[in-house]
Amino acid sequence: MNIAYRTTTVDGVPVFYREAGPADAPKLLLLHGYPASSHQYRNLIPALADRFHLVAPDYPGFGNSGVPDPSTFDYTFAHLTEVVEGLLEQIGFTGPMGIYQEGYGGAIGCRLVDRHPDWLRWQVIQNANAYEDGLSDAWAPLRAVWRDRNPETEAALVPYTEEAGVKLIYTHGHRDVEALSPDNWNMDSWFLTRPNARQAQLDLFADFGTNVALFPDWQRGWRERRPPTLIVWGRNDIFFVPTAGEMYLRDLPDAELVQFDSGHFAVEDSLDEIVEAIERFHDKL
Amino acid sequence: MVSCHHRYATVHGRQMFYREAGPPDAPAVVLLHGFPASSFMFRDLILALGDRYHVVAPDHIGFGFSDAPGVDEFRYTFDALTDHTAQLLTQLGIDRYAIYVHDYGAPIGWRLALRDPSAITAIVTQNGNGYDAGFVPDFWKTVWAYQQEQTPETEAGIRQALTQDMIKWQYLTGVPDPSLVSPDTWTHDYRLVSRPGNDEVQLALFRDYATNAPLYPALHDYLRDTQVPVLATWGRNDPIFGPDGARAFADDAPDAEIHLLDGGHFLLESDVDEVGSLVHDFLDRRS
Numbered sequence: 001m002n003i004a005y006r007t008t009t010v011d012g013v014p015v016f017y018r019e020a021g022p023a024d025a026p027k028l029l030l031l032h033g034y035p036a037s038s039h040q041y042r043n044l045i046p047a048l049a050d051r052f053h054l055v056a057p058d059y060p061g062f063g064n065s066g067v068p069d070p071s072t073f074d075y076t077f078a079h080l081t082e083v084v085e086g087l088l089e090q091i092g093f094t095g096p097m098g099i100y101q102e103g104y105g106g107a108i109g110c111r112l113v114d115r116h117p118d119w120l121r122w123q124v125i126q127n128a129n130a131y132e133d134g135l136s137d138a139w140a141p142l143r144a145v146w147r148d149r150n151p152e153t154e155a156a157l158v159p160y161t162e163e164a165g166v167k168l169i170y171t172h173g174h175r176d177v178e179a180l181s182p183d184n185w186n187m188d189s190w191f192l193t194r195p196n197a198r199q200a201q202l203d204l205f206a207d208f209g210t211n212v213a214l215f216p217d218w219q220r221g222w223r224e225r226r227p228p229t230l231i232v233w234g235r236n237d238i239f240f241v242p243t244a245g246e247m248y249l250r251d252l253p254d255a256e257l258v259q260f261d262s263g264h265f266a267v268e269d270s271l272d273e274i275v276e277a278i279e280r281f282h283d284k285l
Numbered sequence: 286m287v288s289c290h291h292r293y294a295t296v297h298g299r300q301m302f303y304r305e306a307g308p309p310d311a312p313a314v315v316l317l318h319g320f321p322a323s324s325f326m327f328r329d330l331i332l333a334l335g336d337r338y339h340v341v342a343p344d345h346i347g348f349g350f351s352d353a354p355g356v357d358e359f360r361y362t363f364d365a366l367t368d369h370t371a372q373l374l375t376q377l378g379i380d381r382y383a384i385y386v387h388d389y390g391a392p393i394g395w396r397l398a399l400r401d402p403s404a405i406t407a408i409v410t411q412n413g414n415g416y417d418a419g420f421v422p423d424f425w426k427t428v429w430a431y432q433q434e435q436t437p438e439t440e441a442g443i444r445q446a447l448t449q450d451m452i453k454w455q456y457l458t459g460v461p462d463p464s465l466v467s468p469d470t471w472t473h474d475y476r477l478v479s480r481p482g483n484d485e486v487q488l489a490l491f492r493d494y495a496t497n498a499p500l501y502p503a504l505h506d507y508l509r510d511t512q513v514p515v516l517a518t519w520g521r522n523d524p525i526f527g528p529d530g531a532r533a534f535a536d537d538a539p540d541a542e543i544h545l546l547d548g549g550h551f552l553l554e555s556d557v558d559e560v561g562s563l564v565h566d567f568l569d570r571r572s
Contacts, residue, residue: 004464016468039469047286064468178290182302182350183325187469190476272286 003045007064010086013073016064017057017087018042020049026121026282027093030056031084033103033128033264034201035166035188037063040102044267047275051282055093057084059108061200062191069196075203077104077211081111096121098282101128103239103264104204107211110218117221122228122285124278125248125255127237127264130215134244136237146209157205161198163189173236173263180268222251229255230281232274234262256281287335289328293350296372299359302350303343303373304328306335312406312572313379316342317370319388319413321452321474321487322551323349326387330553333561338568341382343373345393347486348477355482361489363389363496367396381406383568386413388525388550389490392497395504402507407514407571409564410534412526412550415504419530421523431488432495443491447484449475459522459549466554508537516567518560520552521545542567 003020018038028048030041038056045054058065059080060073073079088094097119101109106128113120129135141156159165167185171177192198222229229252233245248255258277260270267274289306304324314334316327324331324342334340344351345366346359359365370393374382383406386394391413398405414420427446431439445451452471457463478487508515515538519531534541544563548555 002465003467004462005467006464042467042469043286064472178292179288181289181291181328183328183469183473186350186476187472190472275286 014066021053025053027097028052031105100124131247172238231257234266237264299352311339313382317390356485383407385409416533419526505537515541517543520548523550
């Protein structure tokens, strides 16, 4: 199964994306989380490429995309969404599609759907949260920055951008750490050492509060539009409380929920189960 | 789908990283990586072979996630890298195995075979050189000049190989569709060779590479004497080891199966499905 690794320019920023599958197959957009990139989908893509046309971008500041200077590029979720939208329009990956959202990908996905309600045919929510009570204690230093961003509150976030913190996001709550490839944190840590990369991430940590403010809107949208939703959830996520996956059922009572004894990057050790759940869910649409 | 395990073992006092997949009681296949890579280059092949084989892919000392002591603590030679690989396999209880060799993996694999010919069940060489005919002089002249005499000029030449541009060049040259090659490859390698002191490690191995060609006659004798099965799956556009290097195996292994594929030095990046099925088929016929 061939995966193409491509880079295009959106608003002057090099944007990298992985693409696979037949061009006429149903579209499935894969939106990555922090501190990762489309690298987190390296095994999911070939597993699904026989039945979907898949695109997985790296947001600016992440992975193989450019890291523009934060003094000239606003690292906000609104802006990253515009870049993703620009990429998709440029490559013609628009119209009704499935959207797989993990971590930050949840916020980007919801914002994208706010701009293009007709693009969301169905969605997979994997350890992406949209409920304030779903956020774990790991968010305390982020909340502090939302309240008051100053050198002191910002300094408390730096460990999340260092190799030990990056590795912990991957390994926390995973039953078998040997199943996780060190390639993940090796790659992410390296990307984070690029010029501007840490500042870009601190800006995004600070901006995440704007997503929390939108949670009620997104929840209302789901109640109104009832998009077919599959929730695949690693219960031991460092960022979300164990019941966070179930919270979506408040607004999407018909959603299918599959939970795993896994962590934030459940796709690292529960790939087969996630693939099977997606295929089964999509067959029933 | 096959699961890959990411493990560490202490070998001669050093941490060695290895990827492992497949049933432990299945026939073993040992994947030996090249410069400047690591077992990362086998991340997809491991999954392709792990359904029927016990696959082990170590990172050589100085590479990947294995320990990379400085040159003042460790004498980097192909003999020393082989000592560690051999000891790792002993510790894992692997005493009969096929080898898949690429680039630097070849001189390590040849040493394993020459030390214990009865251990090797089959050889797969993917741009893993064993003949003078394989060297592409345009690339090797820089290495040879540095081996002959270490001057600021020859060292500056060889240090080019450690730049991100040249690592990228190794991955992309000769690949018909470069969009099939993941940037993860050179990102991974460049990060690791740019660790402090790793440049000296790599320079030491460039110097010691001079010990490899003198072993070729012994390799050829071994191929003739044992008639070990040989499969060559070779990216024929490799700017480092040319296709004559693949064809030459027929001189000593008349039954060698030689496939020249339209790819480059890191053939697995663009053709893992094809190489995987060739290797599977080759090994399946022998087990």
